[in-house]
Amino acid sequence: MKELVLASHNPGKLKELQAMLGAQVKLRSIAEFSQVEPEETGLSFIENAILKARHAAEVSGLPALADDSGLAVDYLGGAPGIYSARFAADEGAKGDAANNAKLLRVLEGVPEAERGAQFVCVLALMRHPTDPLPLVCEGLWQGRILSQAQGQHGFGYDPLFWLEEHQCSSAELAPELKNQHSHRALAMRLLKQRLGL
Numbered sequence: 471m472k473e474l475v476l477a478s479h480n481p482g483k484l485k486e487l488q489a490m491l492g493a494q495v496k497l498r499s500i501a502e503f504s505q506v507e508p509e510e511t512g513l514s515f516i517e518n519a520i521l522k523a524r525h526a527a528e529v530s531g532l533p534a535l536a537d538d539s540g541l542a543v544d545y546l547g548g549a550p551g552i553y554s555a556r557f558a559a560d561e562g563a564k565g566d567a568a569n570n571a572k573l574l575r576v577l578e579g580v581p582e583a584e585r586g587a588q589f590v591c592v593l594a595l596m597r598h599p600t601d602p603l604p605l606v607c608e609g610l611w612q613g614r615i616l617s618q619a620q621g622q623h624g625f626g627y628d629p630l631f632w633l634e635e636h637q638c639s640s641a642e643l644a645p646e647l648k649n650q651h652s653h654r655a656l657a658m659r660l661l662k663q664r665l666g667l
């Protein structure tokens with residue numbers, strides 16, 4: 471069985487990505503090797519995915535997969551984007567609940583038609599820390615930001631992300647369905663194709 475280290479401290483990502491990869495590939499958590507999270511200093515999802523994968527390959531000695539993802543809201547000109555995990559940090563708050571509360575607040579009173587958004591996911595695979603040609607795959611998922619949270623599955627902004635095609639939020643969607651349709655699922659489908667999996 472092939473082993474990869476997942477360069478993420480987010481348990482939601484580990485669960486989803488392992489389910490998508492199936493039994494052929496074992497994802498090991500970066501937490502087995504290091505508690506240090508590299509600073510996400512890149513100016514794009516691609517740069518941040520690569521820097522996380524490089525760091526994980528360095529500390530583990532294994533090939534490393536990283537996921538850099540986020541939510542781009544049309545009304546906010548694509549924000550919070552690469553800063554999605556740190557959206558409420560300017561208010562001294564962190565975590566999904568604070569980020570969701572801030573998103574609801576900044577979109578208060580914005581009509582449904584202007585609440586379009588995309589989840590973005592970039593996966594980067596580095597075979598070793600100095601791999602000069604990381605495999606980079608992306609996925610987008612179209613939705614709309616709700617006016618209140620609904621649903622218990624998933625993580626992050628899922629309770630606020632309305633899916634027109636499923637008529638529910640991504641936190642109400644069965645995890646198997648999220649893993650077929652999400653931004654992460656699309657990126658992983660491309661990566662598996664590139665790897666011949």
Ligand SMILES: O=c1nc[nH]c2c1ncn2[C@H]1C[C@H](O)[C@@H](COP(=O)(O)OP(=O)(O)OP(=O)(O)O)O1
Pocket residue numbers: 477478479480483510537538539540541554555556569589624625626627628652654
């Ligand atoms: O399917 C998703 N459903 C809901 N929310 C999501 C999803 N995918 C990304 N997101 C949000 C969570 C976080 O606010 C940001 C990712 O930030 P991002 O830096 O890539 O991940 P992270 O800091 O949670 O973990 P890590 O960097 O260790 O992989 O976008």
Ligand SMILES: [Mg+2]
Pocket residue numbers: 510555
């Ligand atoms: Mg992060």
